[in-house]
Amino acid sequence: MRAMTSFRYIGAKRRAKEHPRFVSGRGRFVADIALPGMKHVALVASPHASARIVSIKIEKALAAPGVLYVLTGEEFCANTDSLAIGVDAPKVTRFALAKDVVRYAGEWVAAVVADSRALAEDAAERIEVEYEPLPHVIDPEAALKADAPLVHPAHGSNLLYHRTFVWGPVEEAFANAEHKIAFRAVWGRSATVPIETFGVAAQWDAGTGILDIWASIQMPKFPDQVARALRFPGNAVRVHHDVDVGGSYGVKRGLKHAVLVGYLTKTLGVPVRFIEDRLENLRGGDMQGPDRFFDMQLAFDTDGAIRAMKIRAVDDVGAYAGRSPFQLGKPVTAICGPYAIGAIEYEPTSVMTNKTPQEAVRGFGQSPTNFAIERAIDRVARHLGMDSIEVRKRNFIRKDQFPYTIPSGSTYDSGDYHAVLDKTLAAIDYGSLVRARDEVRRSGRLAGIGIASCLEPSGGNSAFEVLMNPKNENTTWMDSCLVRVDLSGAITGVINNSSAGQGHESLVSTVLGEILERDPETIRVVRADSLTALPSNSPVGSRMAIMLGGAAAGAAKTIKETLTAIAAHNFECSPEDLEYHDGSVNVKGASSKKFSWDQLVEIAHRKFHKLPPGLEPGLQAKFVWEVPTGGALPTPEGRIQIYPCYAFEAHVVLVEIDPDTGKPMIRRYVCGHDCGVMINPDIVHGMTYGGIAHGIGAALYEKFAYTEDGQLASGTFMDYLIPSAMEVPALAIVDHCTPSPLTTFGQKGSGEAGYLGAPAAIANAVNDALDPLGASIDALPISHLAIWSAIGARKGAAST
Amino acid sequence: MLATHGESAKLLAGGQSLVPMMAMRLVRPGWLVDINEIAVLKFVAVEKDVARTGACTRQCVVERDEALAARVPLLRQALKWVGHIQTRNRGTVGGSLAHADPCAELPLVAQVLGARMLLRSAKGARTLEAEKFFSGPMATSARPDECLEEIHWPAWSWRRTGSAFTEISVRHGDFAMVSAAAQVAIDGDGRCVRAAFGVGGAGGTPLAFPKIAARLVGTRLDDAAVSDAAHAAAAETQPGSDLHASAEYRRHLAGVLAARALREARERARSL
Structure with a gap:
């Protein structure tokens, strides 16, 4: 067992790397992203829990001041694919805009694009939607009954997943136990409600064929899923992770928002931003938790x-x-x-x-x-x-x-x-x-x-994905880190996702400092965008101290081994004869016989003739780590x-x-x-x-x-x-x-x-x-x- | 402006209710008349048997005014429950009264004390008793062309006057599920010479119970008398139901809180 005192930086009370920018009001959130010529979105939401959409009249909205476009589900669903469905229920498709029917009060029916959010809201009120209300079901037990109205008739029932797992001799234990109790516990529908609602800004560049996205996200495989829904190759979507996320703890998924805005910017050729107001967030933002x-x-x-x-x-x-x-x-x-x-x-x-x-x-x-x-x-x-x-x-x-x-x-x-x-x-x-x-x-x-x-x-x-969906064979949930030491000797850790306040920059700088024995204050941590990123699964499931911390440590150890190898080559000795200390490498028992950090870095970057054979010039290392015990x-x-x-x-x-x-x-x-x-x-x-x-x-x-x-x-x-x-x-x-x-x-x-x-x-x-x-x-x-x-x-x- | 535009114009004071309602598109005034810079609407004047406040006086100013607190202590006691420090820095006394939320604190104080509202229009001025001013949920008898200018808060002259305000909300600073305010005066023997109390959140307007309060005069305000009065008052309420409180719960709370306010007011009076 490791003693906590054996660490130099880990466990020590240190100011978080992120604090200076947040405390001084220099965070950069999605609402701070202002693209030249950017347009804004407002939504028309269903007032009914269940209804058929008879008609949507958009002419008055199109004629309203500052309005560029009105998008309805018919056009949107014809040109995009359903968002991913986790369990094996292929008919339960899901699009950002409803088509033909609405299935909950607050579901988005149409999107208005205008010069400002206020103008878009004004125009949205001019859209006339005629509905024919249909039977609805709110109570889950009623929804399980045979005669319940079906939320997705094509699916055949309201049951999405059911299985009875029996692990161990349950009936035998119940038969032999001296006492039994039974009761019902009810967890009300609540959520995490961040200060910042969900927001996304997107810009399609017809010249490069790249869709750039800035979003307030905490979502595994977000770029991949947005690209699929938009029928783009993965390399046509570039998600920028250097956007601060104003709170999440799970809810900042935002796929439907991003696909909608991505479609709009591609269609209109102008940058488009959508930021939910609180009413949209709570009702139609799809952020309510277990019920x-x-x-x-x-x-x-x-x-x-x-x-x-x-x-x-x-x-x-x-x-x-x-x-x-x-x-x-x-x-x-x-x-x-x-x-x-x-x-x-x-x-x-x-x-x-x-x-x-x-x-x-x-x-x-x-x-x-x-x-x-x-x-x-x-x-x-x-x-x-x-x-x-x-x-x-x-x-x-x-x-x-x-x-x-x-x-x-x-x-x-x-x-x-x-x-x-x-x-x-x-x-x-x-x-x-x-x-x-x-x-x-x-x-x-x-x-x-x-x-x-x-x-x-x-x-x-x-x-749990492979447990609950036999058609899913995803058994890796890796995370990664890239560590670079530049010619000046400064260290940069590159991470592959955005953060919602978990302090990943503090985490990575501390871990790199610990392994490389360099002051974490001097270590910079930056975020790759999704086209330059290593594989990552985003910060969910209390994973980053373990997975990103582990990946950063792995990459740092490789850097350390490289530096030791360079010293060994130049001392013409074995790496085992050397010791690493505060960034320098010296011969064991002879602390003056050493290469300093700066000398080693210079060899790596500039003196190919002093590099051991087979070693890449420059000084960087990546580490991709599979979850320990995972993979089965x-x-x-x-x-x-x-x-x-x-x-x-x-x-x-x-x-x-x-x-x-x-x-x-x-x-x-x-x-x-x-x-x-x-x-x-x-x-x-x-x-x-x-x-x-x-x-x-x-x-x-x-x-x-x-x-x-x-x-x-x-x-x-x-x-x-x-x-x-x-x-x-x-x-x-x-x-x-x-x-x-x-x-x-x-x-x-x-x-x-x-x-x-x-x-x-x-x-x-x-x-x-x-x-x-x-x-x-x-x-x-x-x-x-x-x-x-x-x-x-x-x-x-x-x-x- | 009000005379010209009538219903389509709205006065903007502290904006602590109007602005959120506009943001939610629930209220859409054609004209907003900003009265925040009108100096004559902002003052506190404590006179012999009345304290006057300008309608656009910030709640925080009223809350901190020592002379006012000495003569009409119920105002400060109630203001502690109004929103939070930040909202009281902007919110005004007149704005809260004119908004007339039946759960709000200041309308209840006005109702219990029998405050008088000075309303002014281009045609002239008139004074309305609180009882006549509050006409229903979020509704007053002020005409569309009238502006609430001043509020006159009666100050009781008995030396041994005590008051209290209490309420219950799910979270501190929310609109009360039920609130209660009371003021009593006692003589040297501890006998009640005057009493007033009321409850908020238990009907379409804040409610005062002058007839029930009158029955307390001459008693020593012992717990039994207080409890009887509180429960008689609760029985007269006709509260509504919502997500957080049923009508039955509100009626029960009205009795509990009215008794608490009366007892606390009595203890304050006795301590003088």
């Missing part, structure tokens, strides 16, 4: 040992597929959480309704699943009259059991769950927390302690290694509730966090704080609610409630370090942890508070109204 219920069954013994678990997860993906069904697949990689549960049945069901399509949200389906599992653990404890901490410790995988293979086939790399939970309980002073809760209860108010543990699968290996197809039972590394968190929270109003208040919050070796602790902590705030939103406030008519009822920030600084309490993070044996420095991924544990911990706290009344709530978000209703229902029941 899921879980029918949970657990079989366990009197001592608290959980023998088996059955999970039926029904997820409402809305009107189109995309990658959203895969959000039921990622949880397979940690389907038993941090617990040694020997038999699991998992029945993921992906269903379509007439709602806004679902998109990836932080954790890619892991946070809802973790909420269901952690509610189940608390329910087991309550059923047995045991302390929930004892039930968790009784079932945690022990540190001496790693590497540990779970029933669904993934092997957890490392961990010490007992130690992290104990550290967290000590940090919050659990004994005094219990006394504080009991004191509040004695004063006539309600209070509860919530505990949740969770795993953050990291390393972003999307093997699933077994027939659906067992597969998905993610490589598993970080662990424990959340402990005290919630107080005003019994007269139902208002919950978070009084204390401590998160114990183990993501192995932290490369930049401030970045890790920042993402964890933000994740907890995000999780507080999912637990108590945020919901994309729909009316029975299929209208989005929370389409503005007056109704879609994101927690503010007033709702997020002081948070404390306690670090622990269990290095991963699979990665370069022992690092694991981070960024989702706070969001994965907070909803479960808060739900458990609210339920602990309601427990003396005999009430419980298993549906998120837990609104004030829901709490008040639960209190009132119990009081009413008690008085009758």
Whole structure:
């Protein structure tokens, strides 16, 4: 095991490389991209959840001031191809503009291009669309019934994906267990809602035949998918990654936006930009997250040992597929959480309704699943009259059991769950927390302690694709880095994607500095565009510390070996006789007999006669890395290694509730966090704080609610409630370090942890508070109204 | 301008409600009349039994005015709940009253205290009691050619006068699901000599309950009397339902919050 102190730069408190430009207002976001002669787009959206488009009259819009063009679905769909469909459902095609029918309220029907966004909006109002409303379905269970209106009639049903996985002797365990419980946990439709909405600017150059795109993206294979939909060869699309992304955590996919704008610029021969306003973003931007219920069954013994678990997860993906069904697949990689549960049945069901399509949200389906599992653990404890901490410790995988293979086939790399939970309980002073809760209860108010543990699968290996789609054989999810040392001796790291605040420039400069023993402050990190980039899969799935960090380290090691080889050639000795120190190479035991960094760099760039035979002149190295443990197809039972590394968190929270109003208040919050070796602790902590705030939103406030008519009822920030600084309490993070044996420095991924544990911990706290009344709530978000209703229902029941 | 353009002209004060509504294309005035530079609309004047504020006075100015806080403390107590510091730096007192959101704080204060609105048009001026001014959700009795010029806030003269404002919203700074305001005066023996209270968010306009409040006069404002009054008031409300609160929940909250406001006002009065 590596000791953290053996690093020079890794783990040290250092200012993030990105801070100077963001703090001084010098970020360059897509709305800062102003191309000469650029035109702007506004959209006409469907007011109906389901309707046939009878006619679209565009003449008045075309005659409006400043209008260049009006595009409808008929033209667009005839000249472009469907966006990629993740699961095997070829008839569930998806285009940026609706043709013939609309399938959700807010779906785009026409696009207006004008001299300014305001003029485009004015003209969009003049477009007259005649609709014939059709039956619609909003409830996922109703959508599964035989007589339900079909969202995509050509597909034949609203069921997009269904399979029952049985891993281990589930029925036997249920037959023999001393206790069983069953309940339903409901995760409300919420999302990440970045400050910056989605935006894209594009310019077609007829001279070069290249479509340049600047977009606010966090999307794997984005250039390839845009090119395919536009029927272009891949090398005709150049995506510029040097655009700062103003927040994402999953949702900045933007394929339909980019294909639409790409088509418009090609057709019109002028640069075109589209930036969603907030209403477009929330309703038609396709950025709403999982919308899921879980029918949970657990079989366990009197001592608290959980023998088996059955999970039926029904997820409402809305009107189109995309990658959203895969959000039921990622949880397979940690389907038993941090617990040694020997038999699991998992029945993921992906269903379509007439709602806004679902998109990836932080954790890619892991946070809802973790909420269901952690509610189940608390329910087991309550059923047995045991302390929930004892039930968790009784079932945690022990540190001496790693590497540990779970029933669904993934092997957890490392961990010490007992130690992290104990550290967290000590940090919050659990004994005094219990006394504080009991004191509040004695004063006539309600209070509860919530505990949740969770795993953050990291390393972003999307093997759930091959698990859920037999026609997909994509088994590599590589990432890459190019390192260049120029003639002046300065180091540049080239990365291959854009960042949404994860600090990749800090990551790469720190890693290069660590390996090459050069000050990271002097190392520059730049972004290749998609035509010059090495293979990459973008920063998703908590993968970049592992994958980009690993690729950068690999490339740096090659540079180091090259420098050593040059020195060995000129000393006429073996590389084994030399040592590398602070960028210089000297003969072991003779520190004065050395080549300096500058001398070695000069040889590499200018003195071919001093280079060892076979070595390329110049000084650069690339490294393309496949995800460790990745690369395999699933077994027939659906067992597969998905993610490589598993970080662990424990959340402990005290919630107080005003019994007269139902208002919950978070009084204390401590998160114990183990993501192995932290490369930049401030970045890790920042993402964890933000994740907890995000999780507080999912637990108590945020919901994309729909009316029975299929209208989005929370389409503005007056109704879609994101927690503010007033709702997020002081948070404390306690670090622990269990290095991963699979990665370069022992690092694991981070960024989702706070969001994965907070909803479960808060739900458990609210339920602990309601427990003396005999009430419980298993549906998120837990609104004030829901709490008040639960209190009132119990009081009413008690008085009758 | 208002006389010429009538309904198609809108006064722009702090813009904290009007501008977002225009951005969402929910309101489309043909003419925007910016009154932010009209100096006579911006003042605070504390007189013997009334405090006057100009309609275009920023909420933050009213909030920080010590003389005003001494004579009409309910205003400062309510303003703490209005949006956030940033919105109060722009938002105006008159803008909030003229917008007449039934959940907003300042209209409730005006209703409970019986504030008077001085309205002016090219034809002349008139004064309307708050009760007559608020005519429905987001609606007032001001005519299209009238501009709200001044608000007159009654100041009570009893030495032992206490007031309180409370509300519940899902998040701090949101429009209240329900709010409550109360002001009571007591004599040297602790007997109530005057009481006023009301609730917001529980009907089409903010509601005051002068008849129920009158029943508190002569009592010692003990918890039982306060609770009776609050629940009698809640029973008179006819709130609506929305995404965040059902009518039943709002009615319940009206009783809880009215009682809390009355008790808090009583404690303040007793402490004097």
